Amino acid sequence: MDTAAGHLAAGPDTGQALRLELERKRLSLRVLLETAQELSGILQPRKIMETFLLTAMGPIGAMGGVAVLARPASCEGMVLSRGLPAREAEALEQHLPDICDAYFPYRDLDGDFPSSKIRAIRRDQAGGDSLLPRGMDILLCFSVDDEHCGLLALGPLLAGTNADAGPDADLGTGLDGALDEDASNLLHSLLHLLIGALRGALAVNSIRQLSVDLGRKNDRLTEALASSQTVQRGLDRRVHQLAAINELAEEMAHLHEVQGILDSFLLTMLGAFSVSCGLALVLDRAKRCVDLAVRGAPDTGLSSYGTADVLVYKAFTASGARSVDPLTVEPVSDPATALAGCGLPFEGRCAMYFALDRDVQGVLVLGETLSGEALEDEDAQMLRAQVGTLLGYVQGARHLAIITALNDDLQRQNEELTRTVTELTEARQTIDLLERAGERVRSFLHAEGLRSRRFSWMDCGIILVAAMLLGFLFNLASPNGVPLVPEHLRRLPAQTVTAQKARELQQSEGALIVDARPQAFFDQQHVRGAANLTPALFDMMYLMRFAQVPLSTPLIVYGGNISRRWDEDVAARLAAREHERVLVLEDGLPAWVARGYPVEP
Amino acid sequence: MRKNIWRDVLGRWLALAFRLYLGGVFVYASVYKIGYAAEFAETIASYQIVPALAVNAVALVLPWLELICGALLVAGVRVRTVSAMLGALLVVFCLAVAVNLLRETPIDCGCFHTLDERMTWMTLVRDLTWLGMAIHVFFFDSPLALERRFPSTLKEIET
Numbered sequence: 001m002d003t004a005a006g007h008l009a010a011g012p013d014t015g016q017a018l019r020l021e022l023e024r025k026r027l028s029l030r031v032l033l034e035t036a037q038e039l040s041g042i043l044q045p046r047k048i049m050e051t052f053l054l055t056a057m058g059p060i061g062a063m064g065g066v067a068v069l070a071r072p073a074s075c076e077g078m079v080l081s082r083g084l085p086a087r088e089a090e091a092l093e094q095h096l097p098d099i100c101d102a103y104f105p106y107r108d109l110d111g112d113f114p115s116s117k118i119r120a121i122r123r124d125q126a127g128g129d130s131l132l133p134r135g136m137d138i139l140l141c142f143s144v145d146d147e148h149c150g151l152l153a154l155g156p157l158l159a160g161t162n163a164d165a166g167p168d169a170d171l172g173t174g175l176d177g178a179l180d181e182d183a184s185n186l187l188h189s190l191l192h193l194l195i196g197a198l199r200g201a202l203a204v205n206s207i208r209q210l211s212v213d214l215g216r217k218n219d220r221l222t223e224a225l226a227s228s229q230t231v232q233r234g235l236d237r238r239v240h241q242l243a244a245i246n247e248l249a250e251e252m253a254h255l256h257e258v259q260g261i262l263d264s265f266l267l268t269m270l271g272a273f274s275v276s277c278g279l280a281l282v283l284d285r286a287k288r289c290v291d292l293a294v295r296g297a298p299d300t301g302l303s304s305y306g307t308a309d310v311l312v313y314k315a316f317t318a319s320g321a322r323s324v325d326p327l328t329v330e331p332v333s334d335p336a337t338a339l340a341g342c343g344l345p346f347e348g349r350c351a352m353y354f355a356l357d358r359d360v361q362g363v364l365v366l367g368e369t370l371s372g373e374a375l376e377d378e379d380a381q382m383l384r385a386q387v388g389t390l391l392g393y394v395q396g397a398r399h400l401a402i403i404t405a406l407n408d409d410l411q412r413q414n415e416e417l418t419r420t421v422t423e424l425t426e427a428r429q430t431i432d433l434l435e436r437a438g439e440r441v442r443s444f445l446h447a448e449g450l451r452s453r454r455f456s457w458m459d460c461g462i463i464l465v466a467a468m469l470l471g472f473l474f475n476l477a478s479p480n481g482v483p484l485v486p487e488h489l490r491r492l493p494a495q496t497v498t499a500q501k502a503r504e505l506q507q508s509e510g511a512l513i514v515d516a517r518p519q520a521f522f523d524q525q526h527v528r529g530a531a532n533l534t535p536a537l538f539d540m541m542y543l544m545r546f547a548q549v550p551l552s553t554p555l556i557v558y559g560g561n562i563s564r565r566w567d568e569d570v571a572a573r574l575a576a577r578e579h580e581r582v583l584v585l586e587d588g589l590p591a592w593v594a595r596g597y598p599v600e601p
Numbered sequence: 602m603r604k605n606i607w608r609d610v611l612g613r614w615l616a617l618a619f620r621l622y623l624g625g626v627f628v629y630a631s632v633y634k635i636g637y638a639a640e641f642a643e644t645i646a647s648y649q650i651v652p653a654l655a656v657n658a659v660a661l662v663l664p665w666l667e668l669i670c671g672a673l674l675v676a677g678v679r680v681r682t683v684s685a686m687l688g689a690l691l692v693v694f695c696l697a698v699a700v701n702l703l704r705e706t707p708i709d710c711g712c713f714h715t716l717d718e719r720m721t722w723m724t725l726v727r728d729l730t731w732l733g734m735a736i737h738v739f740f741f742d743s744p745l746a747l748e749r750r751f752p753s754t755l756k757e758i759e760t
Contacts, residue, residue, distance in 0.1 A: 452681075452748035456679070467663075471664070480639060482642055520707040561646075563650070564643075
């Protein structure tokens with residue numbers, strides 16, 4: 001505007017020139033405006049390039065144009081041409097990497113693009129001169145952003161335009177020698193618009209690309225979530241199964257009966273695999289017995305040995321087992337068909353044949369799952385493993401039964417042994433006792449044998465004591481018994497008289513002398529004038545001799561010795577006959593004789 | 602051999618004869634005395650040796666002693682002890698008889714019955730003979746003894 005004001009001040013020529021100038025400026029601005037309008041709203045870079053090429057060629061006056069938008073780092077991009085023969089345009093597109101090499105030398109310098117800088121390149125400066133068609137003298141390189149560079153080639157210029165530009169050629173130093181300043185400015189401005197539009201479009205495109213990527217990633221995430229949920233459900237089921245199996249293991253560890261183990265196992269399997277009905281059967285061919293557990297279905301007589309045998313045999317033939325090896329577990333293929341007609345109370349969907357040994361075999365049949373789906377392979381594998389575990393427990397239970405039986409047997413034998421030992425001990429004690437008794441008898445007999453030959457004071461004592469006992473006892477019982485103590489000791493002793501006094505009494509008072517001794521003694525020697533009166537014959541002799549004797553006559557009795565006091569006895573009896581004076585001679589006949597008194601014979 | 606036979610006859614078999622005879626005599630002598638203890642007590646008293654207090658007791662015990670010893674002697678039980686006891690009794694009897702013979706006590710022997718023949722020196726000789734028999738029995742083992750069964754039984758047990 002300062003320049004325009006300068007021109008107005010110059011004069012009418014100057015005013016003409018000024019008007020022209022303004023006209024041109026207006027034209028330029030209108031071109032810019034139109035270009036801006038055209039470019040706005042377009043988001044595809046190709047379309048932007050095409051539009052720009054169309055709009056820019058006109059104002060500049062070029063007959064042809066080439067626009068290149070490329071990513072020098074990857075030598076990719078697009079080549080657009082106008083006003084060129086189709087063959088050249090095609091050749092240009094094929095030469096894109098060469099164009100990149102020739103015109104975008106900065107691509108190796110990472111991040112060192114001159115930002116939105118527009119460079120005008122002369123034809124002779126450029127290395128790839130032959131790449132562009134002839135006549136395209138206006139070459140402008142520009143960078144759109146960090147990755148994209150562009151090239152705009154225009155030409156040849158229309159003559160008119162050149163004529164228009166002719167006067168202006170001296171006006172200043174344009175960016176391009178082929179254009180005047182205004183055109184050059186216009187071209188720069190247009191390029192700026194193009195760069196801006198391209199940047200916007202690229203940004204929008206990259207944003208859209210990002211959005212698309214984001215959407216795709218989102219989809220992928222959703223898918224991943226869904227699959228993880230599926231896996232989660234599978235894991236949950238596994239955890240549930242494992243927990244159930246763990247509980248089963250704990251429960252079965254306390255079970256010692258095959259029947260109980262089967263019940264518990266079947267219940268757990270039904271719960272773990274969500275099966276509505278099932279059957280577990282163990283057949284013992286040696287004992288000909290069947291252990292059967294049925295859940296979710298009525299028992300249809302499978303517990304009978306024959307039916308169970310048929311079922312197990314069919315399961316064996318339908319399974320993959322070739323022979324009955326110990327601890328075999330084989331799945332039964334197509335159990336619904338294979339086990340049909342065996343009296344199964346439900347349709348078997350999954351079956352396992354198992355054998356503990358040649359005698360003990362069995363089958364596990366599971367019905368339909370609650371969800372109606374068939375068991376997965378993994379479930380079948382787990383089921384097979386669990387049946388293997390079941391075999392272990394059944395074997396353990398059978399071993400325990402055998403051990404218990406053996407133990408009981410042992411216990412019984414032990415008790416019998418203990419009893420035998422007790423009896424032996426008692427017998428030995430008895431024998432000991434008998435031996436001791438025998439020894440005592442022997443020693444007793446031995447001692448007796450010795451004693452019989454010897455004199456023994458003890459035997460004397462025993463015989464004496466026995467004689468005393470017998471004598472006294474017999475005396476107590478006998479009617480002719482005698483008192484142990486002499487009778488005279490129980491009475492008061494009679495009055496005594498010395499021999500001298502007795503003699504006096506005999507002589508003075510006519511005392512009667514009584515001899516109390518037995519007659520033999522009396523006959524041998526007695527006091528002269530004495531009368532014999534023995535205790536044994538007292539009554540008779542008294543009557544014969546003393547009945548007439550006056551009671552007042554003194555009676556002097558003698559005749560005692562160390563063993564018997566006959567005198568005392570007779571004196572007592574005479575006193576009892578009421579004789580007034582009964583005396584006993586002191587010291588008896590010896591005292592009388594010692595005095596020298598008369599005796600006879 | 603002959604010497605052995607004589608030794609047997611004069612030892613064991615004579616001892617058996619003495620044993621049976623002596624035992625029979627004492628058993629026979631005791632029977633009457635046991636039945637008539639009072640008369641026997643009088644007999645003892647007439648010997649004038651036993652104190653008055655002991656007369657009845659002796660009269661009760663002595664016959665039973667004679668009976669037991671006589672029976673054991675016949676049976677052959679404790680022959681040695683019994684013969685010793687009978688020997689002792691006979692010694693006492695001999696002493697009593699001797700004392701009363703010296704005293705010239707006019708009594709019966711009282712050996713078997715209360716009314717025996719008068720005691721004489723023959724009585725003492727008889728008692729001494731019996732004493733000799735008792736001594737013979739004491740020193741010589743005799744056959745047919747009840748106790749001789751013990752050793753044979755013992756041998757049977759031991760075998």
